[in-house]
Amino acid sequence: MEKxxxxxxxxxxxxxxxxxxxxxxxxxxxxxxxEEACRLAEAIDLELxxxxxxxxxxxxxxxxxxxxxxxxxxxxxxxxGVALVxxxxxxxxxxxxxxxKAWKCKVIDRTALxxxxxxxxxxxxxxxxxxxLAALDYQKSRLVxxxxxxxxxxGGFGFLGGxxxxxxESDRRVIRDRIAKIRRELETxxxxxxLHREARHKVPYPVVALVGYTNAGKSxxxxxxxxxxxxxxxxxxxxxxxxxxxxxxxxxxxxxxxDTVGFISDLPTELxxxxxxxLEEVLEADLILHVRDIAxxxxxxxxxxxxxxxxxxxxxxxxxxxxxxxLNKIDRMDETAxxxxxxxxxxxxxxxxxxxEGVEALLEAVDGFFAAKxxxxxxxxxxxxxxxxxxxxxxxxxxxxxxxxENIHVRAELSEKHKAQLGRRFQEQVSAKEQKPETxx
Numbered sequence: 001m002e003k004x005x006x007x008x009x010x011x012x013x014x015x016x017x018x019x020x021x022x023x024x025x026x027x028x029x030x031x032x033x034x035e036e037a038c039r040l041a042e043a044i045d046l047e048l049x050x051x052x053x054x055x056x057x058x059x060x061x062x063x064x065x066x067x068x069x070x071x072x073x074x075x076x077x078x079x080x081g082v083a084l085v086x087x088x089x090x091x092x093x094x095x096x097x098x099x100x101k102a103w104k105c106k107v108i109d110r111t112a113l114x115x116x117x118x119x120x121x122x123x124x125x126x127x128x129x130x131x132x133l134a135a136l137d138y139q140k141s142r143l144v145x146x147x148x149x150x151x152x153x154x155g156g157f158g159f160l161g162g163x164x165x166x167x168x169e170s171d172r173r174v175i176r177d178r179i180a181k182i183r184r185e186l187e188t189x190x191x192x193x194x195l196h197r198e199a200r201h202k203v204p205y206p207v208v209a210l211v212g213y214t215n216a217g218k219s220x221x222x223x224x225x226x227x228x229x230x231x232x233x234x235x236x237x238x239x240x241x242x243x244x245x246x247x248x249x250x251x252x253x254x255x256x257x258x259d260t261v262g263f264i265s266d267l268p269t270e271l272x273x274x275x276x277x278x279l280e281e282v283l284e285a286d287l288i289l290h291v292r293d294i295a296x297x298x299x300x301x302x303x304x305x306x307x308x309x310x311x312x313x314x315x316x317x318x319x320x321x322x323x324x325x326x327l328n329k330i331d332r333m334d335e336t337a338x339x340x341x342x343x344x345x346x347x348x349x350x351x352x353x354x355x356x357e358g359v360e361a362l363l364e365a366v367d368g369f370f371a372a373k374x375x376x377x378x379x380x381x382x383x384x385x386x387x388x389x390x391x392x393x394x395x396x397x398x399x400x401x402x403x404x405x406e407n408i409h410v411r412a413e414l415s416e417k418h419k420a421q422l423g424r425r426f427q428e429q430v431s432a433k434e435q436k437p438e439t440x441x
Contacts, residue, residue: 014038014051016088027301037088049080064095074103093142126189133182207256209282212291213302214262217328221353222259249367265305288323295332331355374413381408
């Protein structure tokens, strides 16, 4: 008889359930989805037993799985000393409780696992509040007995705890009060962020946002472009809190680069709502750099997941004009695969954030994007009009002046917005001669 392993608190079993296709096309294979679920579990240092891939024909309302499969997995769980089962799907509260009762261990679903990771990784006050709000929204309908994030050791929000732990804030009324308090605090944070954005708007620095699937290499690229030291690791959701740094482009134009949380397939709706404030940096961005792990087998599916989130944020109409694909990790591709990239018709730049290859071309592409958005203007100002000259230096780029007697000849590049402001503000005094800058194809 096979000897059972002792139950270990951090030993987990990942189960991915694959429904038989009913005409729907899934760009990811079930094996790829199972591997991603395992990487999510590894992101919070769980010890994994051999994962399980299940093909289902239907979902049972009581236990999600059929009775025979529940018994079979129960024996596997007991034999491997598993303390936590991660179901890579969405479980109802009833299904979760029934599986816990049948398997005599803690059971969580994909949403709870992602929330646990976010809870462990959030560092800023805003990030902590947003994740807690998402966890509370998720927890409202469950009130499972292990909601113990105030006493956690690993971090996160206590979804990984087992039976017998303290029932902290398990009353629905208390949770509702806490949710209301967090939302008030987030409103204050939101106003502060709005003030920060307003202050940035007074400085003529456009915003460039890095977006992409989790672990696509955004933070490594951010560090490469800015010389910063943002936490970057080969793990899912290494970055949760937004970081912003100034970058000087080849033309000496300056931009603000923003690193954002990575996206993932089937992102919990609780998190999309809770992190909307964080993703406002993307909404406000002048240019979006979609960083893709081009060496990943599922890069096409990951791209669609990211584009779906961007569309959900209301950015779909801007993607054709204001998005550049950054095909990262080309250092992991052979020559044949890299040659195929040359035939892609999308607006893209190939880079390796790790080695730095292609980074200069990326900076030039960003520079070219903003150059095409600016018009060259020539203006003649009275030497006494220091106010107008100061305005041009604040809002223009590549400003050059030449004094001619009592006049100042000014050449500058202005965005469409600032050009319109200049026209309205100095319509009667200013004579402007415009031409579009030449851009390389």
